[in-house]
Amino acid sequence: MEKLVITGGKRLEGTIEISGAKNAALPLMCTPLLTEDPVILTNLPRLADITTLTDLLNHLGVTVTIAGGDGSGSGGRSLTFDASTIADTVAPYDIVRKMRASILVLGPLVARMGEATVSMPGGCAIGNRPIDLHLKALEALGAIIEMEDGYVRATAPDGLKGGAVRFPFVSVGATENILMTATLAKGTTVIENAAREPEITDLANCLISMGARITGAGSETITVEGVEKLHGTTHAVMPDRVEAGSYAVAALMTRGDLLLKNARLADMQAPLDVLAEAGAVISEEAGINGEPGGVRVKSNGHLKGFNIVTQPFPAFPTDMQAQFMALASVADGASVITEAIFENRFMHVPELCRLGADITVTGSSATIRGVPSLKGAQVMATDLRASMSLALAGLVADGDTVINRLYHLDRGYERLEDKLRAVGAQIERVND
Numbered sequence: 111m112e113k114l115v116i117t118g119g120k121r122l123e124g125t126i127e128i129s130g131a132k133n134a135a136l137p138l139m140c141t142p143l144l145t146e147d148p149v150i151l152t153n154l155p156r157l158a159d160i161t162t163l164t165d166l167l168n169h170l171g172v173t174v175t176i177a178g179g180d181g182s183g184s185g186g187r188s189l190t191f192d193a194s195t196i197a198d199t200v201a202p203y204d205i206v207r208k209m210r211a212s213i214l215v216l217g218p219l220v221a222r223m224g225e226a227t228v229s230m231p232g233g234c235a236i237g238n239r240p241i242d243l244h245l246k247a248l249e250a251l252g253a254i255i256e257m258e259d260g261y262v263r264a265t266a267p268d269g270l271k272g273g274a275v276r277f278p279f280v281s282v283g284a285t286e287n288i289l290m291t292a293t294l295a296k297g298t299t300v301i302e303n304a305a306r307e308p309e310i311t312d313l314a315n316c317l318i319s320m321g322a323r324i325t326g327a328g329s330e331t332i333t334v335e336g337v338e339k340l341h342g343t344t345h346a347v348m349p350d351r352v353e354a355g356s357y358a359v360a361a362l363m364t365r366g367d368l369l370l371k372n373a374r375l376a377d378m379q380a381p382l383d384v385l386a387e388a389g390a391v392i393s394e395e396a397g398i399n400g401e402p403g404g405v406r407v408k409s410n411g412h413l414k415g416f417n418i419v420t421q422p423f424p425a426f427p428t429d430m431q432a433q434f435m436a437l438a439s440v441a442d443g444a445s446v447i448t449e450a451i452f453e454n455r456f457m458h459v460p461e462l463c464r465l466g467a468d469i470t471v472t473g474s475s476a477t478i479r480g481v482p483s484l485k486g487a488q489v490m491a492t493d494l495r496a497s498m499s500l501a502l503a504g505l506v507a508d509g510d511t512v513i514n515r516l517y518h519l520d521r522g523y524e525r526l527e528d529k530l531r532a533v534g535a536q537i538e539r540v541n542d
């Protein structure tokens with residue numbers, strides 16, 4: 111079993127290259143299903159979730175090949191997705207169960223083929239993660255939804271028609287699913303209470319470059335004029351704001367100074383505002399001689415407690431909640447963190463407490479009383495962002511912290527130990 115061993119106490123200083131965003135790449139990888147032309151995606155991160163979705167696309171008949179260098183010099187991978195023929199419209203349980211974002215093939219398959227059968231994704235560690243909003247939105251465009259043996263079957267024998275979709279609350283995945291689907295529906299679709307995350311805008315930009323007619327992406331109302339066909343494109347995946355935010359926390363926790371290359375300030379305003387309040391000096395650095403710039407995070411020597419409530423973009427993102435809890439564990443004073451998006455996203459709490467953190471949970475709020483230091487121990491990763499929270503705590507804990515179940519971490523953080531070691535961390539991946 112692979113483990114991460116981190117010896118705490120090292121100050122981090124230097125440059126970390128931020129990879130392409132997992133949560134942008136996954137929906138982007140479904141856009142090729144909407145066209146017979148090849149789609150090239152560049153700056154793809156090398157992550158387990160990308161491999162899982164590639165396996166699903168292969169199963170559906172999409173050929174995925176390494177694209178030639180796109181010359182952009184970005185560290186990510188370039189892949190060509192060719193969905194000229196769809197061999198199967200069934201997404202099987204054994205693939206979907208590994209990654210619930212597989213549900214994002216549902217809408218594009220119905221739009222392209224008039225039918226799709228996708229295994230219910232099931233819940234995951236952080237919540238039961240229903241897909242009712244995805245299904246209701248597809249029905250608003252004329253799809254017929256049936257559930258059978260744990261599978262969702264969506265059909266549109268007479269094709270899809272544009273319609274009015276109003277989400278009762280914000281859903282990133284449901285917004286992405288219906289946005290892709292609406293591009294090929296006949297007529298106009300208006301999506302109200304749409305998610306405003308940067309990943310939605312990135313997806314819309316890719317679809318527009320494929321010939322889709324979309325206005326309002328990034329706002330709460332998105333309008334789509336359906337078209338007959340979409341054509342191929344080449345699109346670069348946006349940088350990962352959650353990876354960048356996680357390393358920004360590492361800079362502050364270790365009283366360090368990190369340049370997060372490729373990171374975009376506008377994607378991270380809410381978490382960076384909290385970091386500044388806690389003791390970070392944040393600046394946007396322009397690139398020099400053609401190199402991309404980034405966001406610089408430097409400690410001002412202090413680390414004060416703060417309060418957070420997770421909400422949809424542009425408010426504080428739930429995907430940064432666990433990482434900020436590690437920060438709060440060693441801040442001066444108390445912090446209160448409220449998780450308002452998922453019903454069970456505090457599984458990092460007992461593991462942080464094993465490292466000596468002082469955290470009490472009441473309902474959806476955690477009160478964290480900062481302690482002078484944490485002590486390294488064996489800990490268990492439970493979900494993707496919780497595992498990053500433990501790695502961050504390990505960076506400042508006295509002695510060694512050993513993190514088990516690394517597969518959680520590898521779903522969302524590319525080459526974590528290489529990137530941290532390059533800026534001074536004492537960290538290694540061991541097999542035992």
Ligand code: EPZ
Pocket residue numbers: 132133134136211237238239240241242243244245280281282283284428429451452453494495522
């Ligand atoms: C996306 O998940 C992200 N995943 C999540 O990141 C992120 O935490 C989440 O958005 C919120 O920002 C990807 O983009 C691949 P939602 P998604 O639909 O789309 C409920 C990570 O760590 N809901 O916005 O599944 C849902 O249960 C992952 O990178 C319904 O009730 O999130 C949740 O409570 C974790 N019915 C809330 O809405 C539905 O049909 C928000 O979920 C859909 C969602």
